[in-house]
Amino acid sequence: MKAVISKRFALSALAMTLSMSVSATVISGYDVTDTASKDCGGASHGLYTNSLKLGSKKCAARSYSIGSGSTFLQSDDGTARLTGTALNPYGINAAFDLLFTGFTESYSVVKKGGSSNTADWNFYTGMSSDSRITVDGIDYYAQLVAAPGKSGKAPVFQFGTGANDKTNAFGGSVWMDIYAANGKPLYTGSKHWDLNFDLNYNEDLVPDINVPTPATLGLLVLGIAVTCLSRRKNSQAS
Structure with a gap:
């Protein structure tokens, strides 16, 4: 359980870092x-x-x-x-x-x-x-x-x-x-x-570039990571 929490915390930190690293446009x-x-x-x-x-x-x-x-x-x-x-x-x-x-x-x-x-x-x-x-x-x-x-x-x-x-x-x-x-x-x-x-x-x-913002990318990474961990936990429980 502690390992799962640690992984979730690490992934949350990663997502936050990605969200904050907004480059100037x-x-x-x-x-x-x-x-x-x-x-x-x-x-x-x-x-x-x-x-x-x-x-x-x-x-x-x-x-x-x-x-x-x-x-x-x-x-x-x-x-x-x-x-x-x-x-x-x-x-x-x-x-x-x-x-x-x-x-x-x-x-x-x-x-x-x-x-x-x-x-x-x-x-x-x-x-x-x-x-x-x-x-x-x-x-x-x-x-x-x-x-x-x-x-x-x-x-x-x-x-x-x-x-x-x-x-x-x-x-x-x-x-x-x-x-x-x-x-x-x-x-x-x-x-x-x-x-x-x-x-x-x-x-x-002025560059004509339309890409997802780093903030959106960070939330996406966090969502995918949490989903994967939840599936892994459910698989181990069964």
């Missing part, structure tokens, strides 16, 4: 492009690296044009991923892979350089610790300027009509403090980096 996807705004020297204002100027001492060296294939993907678990490449006027390559967390429809601090109408704006208030921007082969780790301790006092990731902080187009923007891999502050405070971009919805970025 992409629910919307956008192509990411430069805003129409230009930085000094006519450089595109996509990725902005502030005082880090590579390839030239001119101010345009801090401005990187966002490359084709860059995307912004929203998931149903309240996270979103911004990935892509960028290039400055002097041939310096960059790439970004940023995971945002804490989706919310309202936030107290916004940047209205593109529009004062925030009716359709949404926000992400956190960023994963492994979010990074790679410039000329070197990884720089990014955190929101509104990192823990500054929440509600500084801007976060914002997106919507005019949320690129540059024009009235639908887009997004984010302001980031930059750190070395060992956690040493590199470009923080007034030296923060930022991304300003337009967003164009792309339905091809």
Whole structure:
């Protein structure tokens, strides 16, 4: 009897684990492009690296044009991923892979350089610790300027009509403090980096997959296991 109970407990735990391991599903996807705004020297204002100027001492060296294939993907678990490449006027390559967390429809601090109408704006208030921007082969780790301790006092990731902080187009923007891999502050405070971009919805970025959810699978496993144990018990009793 104890063995049967132990088996049932183990199977219940397995089913619960399966039920809880719900993977995030992409629910919307956008192509990411430069805003129409230009930085000094006519450089595109996509990725902005502030005082880090590579390839030239001119101010345009801090401005990187966002490359084709860059995307912004929203998931149903309240996270979103911004990935892509960028290039400055002097041939310096960059790439970004940023995971945002804490989706919310309202936030107290916004940047209205593109529009004062925030009716359709949404926000992400956190960023994963492994979010990074790679410039000329070197990884720089990014955190929101509104990192823990500054929440509600500084801007976060914002997106919507005019949320690129540059024009009235639908887009997004984010302001980031930059750190070395060992956690040493590199470009923080007034030296923060930022991304300003337009967003164009792309339905091809959203997977068209209809499969049973892990929660349903867990309950199914539990049901089958309990049925099998009951049949085995009845067979032994007879």
